[in-house]
Amino acid sequence: MSSTVRRGLVAAAVLALGSTAAVATATSASAAVSCKVTYSASEWQGGMSANLTIQNLGDALNGWTLAFTFPNSSQKVSQGWSGNWSQSGSNVTVTAMDWNKSLSTGGSTSIGFNGTWSGSNPAPTDFKINGVSCNGTPQSPSPSPSASPSPRVSPSASPSPRVSPSASPSPRVSPSASPSPSASPSSSPQPPGTHVDNPYSGATGYVNPDWSASAKSEPGGSRVANISTAVWLDRIAAISSGSAGNNSMGLRDHLDEAVAQDAANGSAPLTIQVVIYDLPNRDCSALASNGELKIAQNGLARYKSEYIDVIAGIMADSKYSNLRIVTVIEPDSLPNLITNVNAFQACQEAQSSGAYVQGVQYALNKLHAIKNVYTYVDAAHHAWLGWDNNFQPMVNLFYQVATGTTAGVNSIDGFIVNTANFGATVEPYFTINTMVNGQSVRQSHWVDWNWYVDEQSFSVALRNALVAKGFPNTLGMLIDTSRNGWGGSARPSGASTSTNVDTFVNESRVDRRIHAGNWCNQSGAGMGERPRANPAAGLDAYVWIKPPGESDGSSSAIDNDEGKGFDRMCDPTYGGNSLNGNNPSGALAGAPVSGHWFSAQFQQLMQNAYPPLS
DSSP states (O other): OOOTTTEEEEEEEEEOOOOOOOEEEEEEEEOBBEEEEEEEEEEEEEEEEEEEEEOSSSSOOEEEEEEEEEESOOOOOEEEEEEEEEETTEEEEEETTTSEEEOTTTOEEEEEEEEEEEEEOOOOOOEEEEEEEEEEEEESSOOOOOOOOOOOOOOOOOOOOOOOSSSSSOOOOOOOOOOOOOOOSSOOOHHHOOSSOTTTTEEEEEEOHHHHHHTSTTGGGTTTTTTTEEEEEEEEGGGGEEEEEOOOSSSHHHHHHHHHHHTTTTTEEEEEEEEEEEOOOTTTTTTTTOOOGGGTHHHHHHHHHIIIIHHHHHHTTTTGGTEEEEEETTTHHHHHHHHHHHTHHHHHHHHHOOOOHHHHHHHHHHHSSSTEEEEEEEEEOHHHHOOHHHHHHHHHHHHHHHTSSSSSGGGGGEEEESTOOOSSSOTTTTTTTTEEEEEEEGGGGTTTTTTSHHHHHHHHHHHHHHHHHTTTTOOEEEEOOTTOOOOOSSSSSSSOSSSSSHHHHHHHHSSOOSOTTTTSSSSTTOOOOOEOOOOOOTEEEEOOOOTTTSSSOOSSSSOOSOOOOOOOOGGGTOOGGGTTTTTTOOBBBSOOOOBOOHHHHHHHHHHHHHSOOO
């Protein structure tokens, strides 16, 4: 790396704070409050980017005001986010936004700023909330401060769906927020059928015999054939036995087999993953995975009665009560309402009719009512929702959907990112805070002003924002790592030494796609991290939801009776469109209809697996 590229953690302080609401009320004034703040900053000559994570350790809060003093009078906040920032001399005050003012017990929120300095850049240490000094014990709050907050910085221009925006906002460095950890798994085994915080913790994973047989039929496939993958119910017929595609078993067949595997595994519980994927006007911005139900043809009523009711009825059978049944709710549905309504008529219909929201709420109500069923709602991926104009509206929509269910926010156990996608779990050689010759990596064509460079930083930030919005601190995140390993000879072995920001990012990134908006059967991809529980704070598991080797869509038009169309993004000869920056699709040739076995892709995924297969 060039000497002009300088990164480093220059300050880290964990402090206990007494805290209170920004506006004193009868409830907040009597609350016993305490919290923890983590401050960290990266610096370059004359500049810095700081992240502060506030975790509430006391009673629930309905507002907060943070104050601190810079040790050096030259230290200045030039731009802040996730709060109303103001500075007078060396004194800095931050008041909460509407969306992050409420902090449940154990809840946290992350804020941050870009700033300047000269001479030295020491970390502040005298954090206070409404005049209460940090001492780690519950204290009575002081009266509300009178400082007026500064206006919130306007968000950047709205990006194109699934890809980066064309507008270039002024550069700032996003916080890489540290999550508030999920509740620790119980140290003692739970009785069978108990609804636990993390259904993956201490459990074995269900091996889908259909997928396993396909994997074993491939040379070298036995190395992965016993890895747990999800069962996709992508049409009503898939609930029953003998459906098309790569699945000959129906839902009840799979659950019966899961019971048998559970009995053979001994005392450890077994987790089986089922993808709920048949909303009317499904995947309204794409064609390869369009579904069978249409809103205009009574699709929502059929979704409820012929699909969700049937699935819930099977899962509620008492003979399956010892299983941990994880449901992944409707990939790509709700995110389409944030980015794709203006461009696609089918998405407009999904929004105006309320079919997506009502359908997801109905699924949550039915499935959450079964105590051994766990619900994880799809949350797209960093290269779709990682810009300001997408991220917070998505958080708001998730909250709206959850609060409209019978159990409210408790109807959702967690969220999943990168379902059936290719975004790297972690980019090991640069972060969003990396500077190259005075330029942020956000200015590169690859990152294109996104706030995240990988799925783990995105999922952690999303979880923090959701908990701050009002979801419980037990909320867990999943990352689909089935096809995001990006190993093989094209994988870089270290950070680039280039001082050109585009060259640096392109030579350093392990995600080797032509464009981060490319999603169909990507050439050069490899299997990623193997499924495991509790891989990082706030993450319930790495999972393989998309079974490797099952196609994303056909590379040319193929007649089928599954309601699946032909999307040019699956055509390797396609030169792209505005959704992927007019870049080639990067798709493999010879692909069958989505969900069908694609041998050439499976072989490439094994060849390029990272960590490599043994």
